[in-house]
Amino acid sequence: MxxxxxxxxxxxxxxWREFEAGMWAWIFHKFTGWVLIGYLFTHIAVLxxxxxxxxxxxxxxxAGNDVYTQTIVSLEGLLLVRxxxxxxxSVAVFHMLNGARLLLVDLGVGLESQDKSFxxxxxxxxxxxVASVPTFIAGxx
Amino acid sequence: MSTQIPKQxxxxxxxxxxxxxxxxxxxxxxxxxxRRRADERRRQREAEEAEKAAADENTVExxxxxYDPDVExxxxxxxxxxxxxxxxxxxxxxxxxxxxxxxxSSLTFRHSCRQAVCGSDAMFxxxxxKLACKTQIDELEEPIRVEPLPHAEVTKDLVxxxxxxxxxxxxxxxxxxxxxxxxxxxxxxxxxRENREKIKMSTxxxxxxxxxxxCNIAAGDNEYLGPAAINKAYRFAMDEREGEDVKQKRLEIxxxxxxxxxxxxxxxxxxxxxxxxxxxxxxxELKREAVKNNLKFW
Numbered sequence: 103m104x105x106x107x108x109x110x111x112x113x114x115x116x117x118w119r120e121f122e123a124g125m126w127a128w129i130f131h132k133f134t135g136w137v138l139i140g141y142l143f144t145h146i147a148v149l150x151x152x153x154x155x156x157x158x159x160x161x162x163x164x165a166g167n168d169v170y171t172q173t174i175v176s177l178e179g180l181l182l183v184r185x186x187x188x189x190x191x192s193v194a195v196f197h198m199l200n201g202a203r204l205l206l207v208d209l210g211v212g213l214e215s216q217d218k219s220f221x222x223x224x225x226x227x228x229x230x231x232v233a234s235v236p237t238f239i240a241g242x243x
Numbered sequence: 244m245s246t247q248i249p250k251q252x253x254x255x256x257x258x259x260x261x262x263x264x265x266x267x268x269x270x271x272x273x274x275x276x277x278r279r280r281a282d283e284r285r286r287q288r289e290a291e292e293a294e295k296a297a298a299d300e301n302t303v304e305x306x307x308x309x310y311d312p313d314v315e316x317x318x319x320x321x322x323x324x325x326x327x328x329x330x331x332x333x334x335x336x337x338x339x340x341x342x343x344x345x346x347x348s349s350l351t352f353r354h355s356c357r358q359a360v361c362g363s364d365a366m367f368x369x370x371x372x373k374l375a376c377k378t379q380i381d382e383l384e385e386p387i388r389v390e391p392l393p394h395a396e397v398t399k400d401l402v403x404x405x406x407x408x409x410x411x412x413x414x415x416x417x418x419x420x421x422x423x424x425x426x427x428x429x430x431x432x433x434x435x436r437e438n439r440e441k442i443k444m445s446t447x448x449x450x451x452x453x454x455x456x457x458c459n460i461a462a463g464d465n466e467y468l469g470p471a472a473i474n475k476a477y478r479f480a481m482d483e484r485e486g487e488d489v490k491q492k493r494l495e496i497x498x499x500x501x502x503x504x505x506x507x508x509x510x511x512x513x514x515x516x517x518x519x520x521x522x523x524x525x526x527x528e529l530k531r532e533a534v535k536n537n538l539k540f541w
Contacts, residue, residue: 120370124510124523125459207508210531213524216510 123217127200134197141190148173187238192231199223302326304386305338307350311399320397322388323347329380335368335389336375339401352401359517362449365456366401367392372453374517392456408452411469415476415496423486438483445478445525447518454512454522466501470512470522473503477525480532491536498533506530 121129155163155170162168166175177183203219206212212219305325311317325342327333336354343350353363357376364375367390369383380387395403425432454470455461461469468476479485480493497503503526512522 122511122514124508124514128459128507128509204508207523208527208530210524210527213521213527216508216523 123220127203127216127220127223130196131200131204134193134200137190137193138197141193148177184238188231188235191234191238192227195230196223196227199226301329303329303333303338303380305342306386306388307339307342307401308388308390308397309350309400310397311349311351313399323350324386333380334376335366335373335378335380335383335387336364338380338387339375339389350401351399360449362451365392365451365453365517366390367456372457372515374451374453377517392452394456394458394462395452405452407465408450408455408469408471411455411467411472412450412475414468415472415479415493417472417475417479419479419482419485420489421485422488423484432484434482434484438481442478442481444520445474445481447520448474448478449518451517453515453517457511457515459509459511460505460507464501464505467505468497468502470506470526473497473506473526473529474520474522477529480529494529494533494536497529498537503530503533 151173152170155168158168163171166172200220200223203216203223206219207216303326305327306322307325308320309317309323310320325338325346327338327341327345330337336357339350339352340354343352352366352375354376355361355363359374359377362374365372366375367373368375368378369388372392375389389401391397391401391403395405395407398404421432424430448471450471452471454474458467458470461467476493476497480490480497485493506523506526508523508527510523513520513524516522
């Protein structure tokens with residue numbers, strides 16, 4: 103159907119403005135899902151510096167001079183990383199809350215208020231993100 | 244309203260001819276006089292309406308998608324603007340009909356019953372799939388943009404090719420089948436009230452294809468049955484009179500790769516359905532039904 107015919111730009115005219123709650127929830131869920139997958143790989147890369155660090159001597163470890171501690175400290179020293187961490191938290195929280203919402207949808211519970219539960223998960227995500235800012239940003243500036 | 248214009252001129256000609264040729268009876272004269280006066284009144288009313296429209300008082304602006312593959316100058320899709328005088332209770336379909344009858348007779352769109360039963364005038368109005376005949380104009384923001392249904396091939400102007408949609412609908416065998424008959428030969432196949440209530444909403448489908456057009460998944464996957472077809476499958480799979488054998492057959496159809504499992508619960512279909520069928524709910528219930536059918540604990 104869609105693949106056989108291209109109406110050109112006119113096909114996508116104003117399509118974005120008119121999305122309903124359920125569609126936005128789907129788009130955000132996909133987006134946050136991809137972000138989390140991307141994060142997973144950087145997470146593994148950072149954590150795997152602990153493998154060479156584990157071979158280091160006790161004195162080096164206690165002094166915090168091993169590769170792993172150095173990597174973490176230098177990363178946390180970057181302002182960009184601090185800000186990205188807040189973003190990561192909001193993405194993860196939204197994905198979790200919307201995932202719970204989708205579980206309810208799959209169970210067929212409260213399908214009529216699926217839009218409200220989407221808005222609720224958005225608001226909760228915002229609140230948790232704001233509350234986390236002091237923890238993540240403290241001492242960054 | 245607008246269709247009356249050509250008719251009216253005919254009528255006045257007729258009455259003129261009548262009064263000239265024959266010697267009419269008193270009753271005829273009176274009737275002719277009456278008709279003439281009614282015509283005059285109507286003409287006056289229409290003149291007033293035209294004046295109002297000219298003074299730009301209470302007209303609605305329509306931007307309508309135009310495309311005609313048969314005419315060389317119209318092969319490039321474009322938007323045409325129509326100014327239609329607003330009347331109370333006017334629907335998008337009324338406005339389109341006025342535009343077609345008054346300004347451009349080549350404006351093409353499907354419509355039949357004008358009361359949300361036939362399902363032939365689903366369109367993309369201001370960015371949403373709507374039935375033109377049950378969409379009130381005063382609820383819409385101006386200018387009102389009318390386009391053919393997205394994700395379907397445009398045949399001309401607002402007419403899209405529905406063949407694919409009908410194919411999907413027929414794929415679920417949308418008719419009653421059973422091999423369980425009641426005992427007596429003349430016995431009726433009765434349905435319980437509870438069961439009727441269960442499938443009630445799903446029977447309301449008018450095959451307008453608004454849901455299919457709004458579905459993001461159906462847009463990207465041509466094999467996906469689509470909300471309307473799955474709803475049809477629900478209507479029969481949940482009908483207890485069909486019996487266990489037929490239900491198994493129906494579940495086999497809907498639990499295929501491009502059946503219910505393609506649905507990602509975006510709720511677009513439920514939002515646009517002009518008959519308020521809870522499509523997502525039905526699809527989800529069929530998913531659970533399919534799982535229950537395949538789970539074996541022994």
